[in-house]
Amino acid sequence: MSVSITMNNLVKRYGGQTVIPGLSLTIRNEEFFTLLGPSGCGKTTLLRMIAGFNGVDGGELYFDERPMMNIPAHRRNIGMVFQNYAIFPNMSVRKNVEYGFRARKVSKEEVRRRVDEILDVVRIREYQDRMPAQLSGGQLQRVALARAIVIHPSVLLMDEPLSNLDAKLRLDLRGAIRDVQKQVGITTCYVTHDQEEALAISDRIAVMNQGVIQQVGTPMEIYARPANGFVATFIGRSGLFRATAREDCLEFADGSRIPRPVGAAVAPGQQVALSIRPEELSPAASGLRAVVRSRTFLGKSLNYVLEFADGVALPGYPPIEYAQDFTGSCRMYEPGEVLFLQPDLGRVNVFTEDLSRSLMEGGGSHG
Amino acid sequence: MVKRRPDVWQILSLVILAAFCLFLLWPLLCLFLSGFQGEEGQWTLENFVKFFSKRYYYQALWNSLSVAVCVTALTLLIGIPLAYCTTFFRVRGRGVLDLLIIIAMMSPPFIGAYSWILLCGRSGWVTTFFAEHLGIDIPTVYGFRGIVLVLTLKLYPFIYIYVSGALKRMDPSLMEAAESLGIHGIRKITSNVLPLIAPTALSAALLVFMNALADFGTPQLIGEGYVTMPTLIYTEFVNEMGGNASFAAALAALMVAITAVLFLLQKFYVDRRGYNMNSMRAPAAQPVAGWRGSVLHILLYGVVLFSLIPQVTVIYTSFLNANRMVFLKGYSLNSYVLAFQTLGGAIWNTVRMGSAAIFIIVILGVAIAYLSVRRRNIITGIIDTASMFPYIIPGSVLGITLLLTFNKRPWLWGGTAIIMVLSLVIRRLPYTLRSSSAILHQIPASLEEASVSLGVSPLKSFFRITTVLMLPGVFSGAILSWVTVINELSSSVILYSTKTRTLSVAVYSEVVRGSYGTAAALSTILTVLTLVSLLIAFRVSGNDELHL
Known part of the structure; x- marks a missing residue:
């Protein structure tokens, strides 16, 4: 048997x-x-x-x-x-x-x-x-x-x-x-x-x-909870950012900040990589500042390719995307438009700077 | 670590390698070496000096090359247009035409030589007809002219079959593309069709060239003093039997060197320029109406029927009363009766040794194909390459090689059926091997793995799945091997004894003895045997194309 x-x-x-x-x-x-x-x-x-x-x-x-x-x-x-x-x-x-x-x-x-x-x-x-x-x-x-x-x-x-x-x-x-x-x-x-x-x-x-x-x-x-950057980008899509850990927040190269993601075990001053899936972003009054490069309609969602200030995105990876649910009444953004995005702090993942290891508590179980 | 038991295939590949070394590579090495030895066994170049310093000798090489070049050029001129016409124009009786062409190819060339002598020889029917009734002395068919005529008519089918195969695989959209770019008519053919079939035509041309160069029976019968390399080798070897055969060995080595260089050049060209054409859609044959259609059919059938004149002549004369070289009035079966009485054993020998050879050829062909396709390693690579050697070794050379090696202790195989079968296997294995590996390349390896995964042992899986699926390819190669085995002359004529005389050897010796009646009867039997084999093959395989 x-x-x-x-x-x-x-x-x-x-x-x-x-x-x-x-x-x-x-x-x-x-x-x-x-x-x-x-x-x-x-x-x-x-x-x-x-x-x-x-x-x-x-x-x-x-x-x-x-x-x-x-x-x-x-x-x-x-x-x-x-x-x-x-x-x-x-x-x-x-x-x-x-x-x-x-x-x-x-x-x-x-x-x-x-x-x-x-x-x-x-x-x-x-x-x-x-x-x-x-x-x-x-x-x-x-x-x-x-x-x-x-x-x-x-x-x-x-x-x-x-x-x-x-x-x-x-x-x-x-x-x-x-x-x-x-x-x-x-x-x-x-x-x-x-x-x-x-x-x-x-x-x-x-x-x-x-x-x-x-x-x-x-x-x-x-x-x-992908165990490392490879899994994060191979399974589904993930946009990768470079950030520095501060007391309660993560700080990006352009000076913008977001609160520390839930469950991220980081020490102040540590250089980290932040991985955010397109559906884990939402527009807000403040947050990460991005310019819309292009828009693709995919049926149940709209996909925006974004551009950030120098040094915000991790270099050498595909451009970062934002997926907006298509509801018919949603506010659509045009290429060239500036928007501010807030990540879903309960879902995003933080990795070591070289992407080799997850810094999330209980995340990244190995075989 | 994990221990690996040696499996059946590893053992088999070593056995086959040993057999190749013993029966092919070692004898060839001996031959080459003895070409560099003098009467007392000392190392010397005197054989080669002798060859290149006497006109009688080097003329033979020149003669062979001129025959081969002329025949190759003529077969290309006949074969390519023929293939083009039957592929792109609708021809009535296409199947019959193909069958006739294959028959022309399959019958041994020395039968052609002999019937052209009957027709256009010194006292041939056509010659005497012209001389007696019209008072015209037409040139006879002996020498260079005759050799080229006979070989061209026998060998153009190779070009035809190869090239029509390539044309059929050619994607018609390539030609449509040419037309859409405004290129049509003869320019379409020269700029588009010809370059695409060039690699195939070149392979076929090489085959023709080698065959023309290596043929022994035709120049021997119709050459009349026009000495070519194979006849020279034969004469030197037969003359020197019992003495020192090293001059014949040197000649043989020289010939193998020439064919090897040609073979490598062709391989180099085809490897670089070969196209992988595989069209799902065969080109549509266009109907040709009116007088153009008539001309087309007359030309096509004219060429093919002309090339069948030897067969028809032989079959007709076999039913005439004959007294040695003279055919008498009236029809009878006397020639057959005489043939059976004196040479009945030859038929049995042909079937017996042919069957033994084809049995070994099929087993070896399947095994070597499997080893070289599915178990690639250094040993199987060597085996694969060595199995191609017979392509470049003329039959008479192989005959001499085997006789020199295996007619001394501990072998003493001279004149036995063993050495005959051995030479048939070596010479005709490549056909079965090539078509077996071709079909094996099309069978996914995962089929055998699927069988193994279901619990059937690898060896049983090989027999139950792989060999069963290989059968069509093995069969079409084996039929080609078989037909060429029963028609083999150039090596058999050196190796036979009275006990192992085959049909083709009997025909040859009867012609040489001047017994034209029995020769015709035996030729007819051989032709019928060939034809029946082909018809059975077509019936079994369900199509009428030979895959070369």
């Missing part, structure tokens, strides 16, 4: 290059766990190490208490869903789903019952006799999901399963995957570079960059 996955100091090298320099992580039993990061961050490599397709160059890997380092992929009892579906093109949908039973001793009636059941669960029963070439991408990925879970694997591994699908289908299938996973109750490790998808689907997320885990937490924790 379903297991937990424990990684202790896992190492992966390609040639002379170390892709994963020593990674520790625990995925709980029956949990929907997502590895999230930009492409090339090592998330797929890690998934393939769990699957057994990539060798382990150091450290330990356990399914429950069982060491897995020397178990070949086909004996790990995993179910895997691939980015390009990997549906056998020479077999019908039903034959594809039955395929895993060729390596398992299960009676014919039992196979039929379980295949029927799973075809219903993923809603592809009407296509069971079709050949893969006759199916759409979304249907193919449903077949792949059925094929992976019908064998009752210990863990379900999914490598960017939705990234070849169009936006609408992605939403549908995302829900289907989530429902099936909860229904079957199977430990799932899901790889994606799409942060919105990760937030929507996961119980917990590990954000990875350059082979190192940046933060592990629930979607809300990761969004609300």
Whole structure:
């Protein structure tokens, strides 16, 4: 049945290059766990190490208490869903789903019952006799999901399963995957570079960059209290400011001040980075002075790109934005207009000046 | 740390590497070295000095190169327009036309040589007809003219098949783009179409050049004193058997050096200039009406039927009564009866050794394709490169190489079926290997991983998933290997013994002996065998295109 996955100091090298320099992580039993990061961050490599397709160059890997380092992929009892579906093109949908039973001793009636059941669960029963070439991408990925879970694997591994699908289908299938996973109750490790998808689907997320885990937490924790500047800017959007901590407030390069954010553990005189999401700003009579550069209408909100006085924004990052809810009666700002903005002090985050660490109390839980 | 067990593929790649070293690289090295040795085994350049100082010798190289250049130029002139017309104009009976072209390509060139002698030789039918009825002495077909004629008609299909493949993959929007820019007619072809197919045409031209350079049967039969490198090598080698074969070895080394340089130049050009064309939309064939259409069809069918004259002649004469070199009045199956009585074993040998060779070729082709595509490392890289060697080694050279190496203790394979099959495998493996790796590149590696993830062991996954999906590609390569295996002459003629004589060797020796009747009967059997193989292949693969 379903297991937990424990990684202790896992190492992966390609040639002379170390892709994963020593990674520790625990995925709980029956949990929907997502590895999230930009492409090339090592998330797929890690998934393939769990699957057994990539060798382990150091450290330990356990399914429950069982060491897995020397178990070949086909004996790990995993179910895997691939980015390009990997549906056998020479077999019908039903034959594809039955395929895993060729390596398992299960009676014919039992196979039929379980295949029927799973075809219903993923809603592809009407296509069971079709050949893969006759199916759409979304249907193919449903077949792949059925094929992976019908064998009752210990863990379900999914490598960017939705990234070849169009936006609408992605939403549908995302829900289907989530429902099936909860229904079957199977430990799932899901790889994606799409942060919105990760937030929507996961119980917990590990954000990875350059082979190192940046933060592990629930979607809300990761969004609300990012552990460092990378997580803050990779998950959602965050504008980054440079500020100096004073007794009760933060002071910016242009002399403007805001009260100290709630829960920020800073010492007076300390140089810090302040991270504010576009929706955490609101116009006020005083506060941070900004000039509107451009305005974009996005349906439920209006997005303004802002420009601040020299030295206020942290250099080298995308321009800071302000998102205004579109209510129809709201006051819209024109490019060139000056406005003053107050951050939501309960939601903004403060980091060390180099963005490496959160200064929020209880914020930034590491793996 | 984690221990890794050596898997099946690592062991297999070492075994294959060892086999390549033993059966190909080591013999070739021996050949090259013996080219630099004198009568007493001392190191010397005297073989090469001898070659370049006597006109008789270096003339052969010059002759070979002139034949190869002329044939290549002529095949390009025929093949490219032919491919252009059948791709862009609607041609009636396109399938039949393609099949006829493939038949022209597949039949061995020495059969062409022999039938052109029957027709236009000194006492050929056409020659005598012109002399007796019209009083005109038309020039005979021997020597340079004949060789070029026979090889051109046999080799233009390579250009045709390669170039029509490239034209079909060409995106029609490229030509539409040219037209939208105001470029049309002949300028569209020269500025747009020709540059795009140039890399493909060059590869095909190289294939033609190598074939023309390496062909043994044609100059031997129709050359009449027009000595080319392969015939020179053969003569020197046969003359010197039992003595010192180092002069023949030096000649062979020289030839391999030339072909290797050409091959590398072509590869260099194609690697730099190759375009990756892959069009979803095949170019639409335009109907051509009126007199233009008639002219088009007459020209197309004229060329193709002309190139089939040898086959038709051979099949016709096989049913004539014959007495040695003279065909008599009346039809009968006497030639076939005689052929079966005296040379029936040759048919069996062809099938037997051909099947053994194709069996090994398929297994090796699939295994090497898999190793070099999916398990890239230094060893599989060496194997992949070494498996391309046969492209640049003329058949007669390979024959000599194998005989020199394996006709001494502990091998003593001279005259056995082992050495025949060995040379067939080495020579014809590349076709199956290339098309196997081509299809493997199109099969995602994740399919095999999906099977493994479902609990099926890697080796079983390879057999259940990968090999099954590779079958069409393996098959189309294997059919090409098979057809060329059963028609092989240039290496077999050096390696055969009375026990291992094949059909093509039997045809050759019957022509040389002057038994034209049995030669025609055996040629017909060989042609029918080839044709049946192709038809089965088309039926099984469900299309009528050969993928080269």
